Amino acid sequence: IYAGSNTMIxxxxxxxxxxxxxxxxxxxxxxxxxxxxxGYQCYATSEVLAQGQAPVTIKSLLSQRERxxxxxxxxxxxxxxxxxxxxSFAQKASYMASYMFWWxxxxxxxxxxxxxxxxxxxxxxxxxxxxxxxxxxxxxxxxLFNRSLRAMSGDLSNQHWSNVADTVLFPYMIGPxxxxxxxxxxxxxxxxxxxxxxNRARETFAxxxxxxxFMVGAVLSI
Numbered sequence: 001i002y003a004g005s006n007t008m009i010x011x012x013x014x015x016x017x018x019x020x021x022x023x024x025x026x027x028x029x030x031x032x033x034x035x036x037x038x039g040y041q042c043y044a045t046s047e048v049l050a051q052g053q054a055p056v057t058i059k060s061l062l063s064q065r066e067r068x069x070x071x072x073x074x075x076x077x078x079x080x081x082x083x084x085x086x087x088s089f090a091q092k093a094s095y096m097a098s099y100m101f102w103w104x105x106x107x108x109x110x111x112x113x114x115x116x117x118x119x120x121x122x123x124x125x126x127x128x129x130x131x132x133x134x135x136x137x138x139x140x141x142x143x144l145f146n147r148s149l150r151a152m153s154g155d156l157s158n159q160h161w162s163n164v165a166d167t168v169l170f171p172y173m174i175g176p177x178x179x180x181x182x183x184x185x186x187x188x189x190x191x192x193x194x195x196x197x198x199n200r201a202r203e204t205f206a207x208x209x210x211x212x213x214f215m216v217g218a219v220l221s222i
Contacts, residue, residue: 002032006050013040026071037086069102073180105170119221171210
């Protein structure tokens with residue numbers, strides 16, 4: 001998948017798709033998908049050839065992730081991948097993995113909130129007569145998910161800290177992803193801030209408030 005900066009694109013390929021897509025807030029993935037549909041190939045290298053800046057605060061990271069998430073969902077609304085005859089099975093699988101990633105935030109909410117809701121409010125979230133039935137469904141998913149993540153990420157990503165970051169962000173990502181899926185688009189393109197401004201301690205505490213609520217609920221449940 002063509003995923004943004006630090007890339008080189010064939011001029012011929014760009015001309016064949018009428019240049020960079022401008023009808024989306026994530027022009028990279030939509031442009032790349034249209035290029036691949038014409039039979040062009042995308043290549044990646046593990047050799048570091050360029051460097052770029054990344055967000056340094058939770059606020060700027062959230063702004064970036066929201067734009068990426070909305071753009072991915074919007075791309076899949078514009079270009080249905082599963083029914084495309086121009087993409088190979090492997091390409092479809094890659095794009096679907098990219099799309100499904102953004103729904104992981106909803107999964108995290110369910111995993112954290114379900115036990116609390118079950119204990120405090122007597123809401124039946126999962127009903128099973130045997131722990132082995134639960135393991136039958138959950139364990140293969142858990143093992144395959146982590147094995148796939150290691151295979152694709154290699155040494156470029158730390159699973160533990162990736163999970164921590166996604167858990168921090170999930171309360172703020174669920175709404176934008178659902179809204180975009182329903183066709184409520186982001187009105188304004190926001191450039192990701194790459195410098196430190198303001199009171200970082202106060203900002204960090206504010207973004208932690210939803211997790212304080214979950215923590216209180218977990219303690220009460222115990």
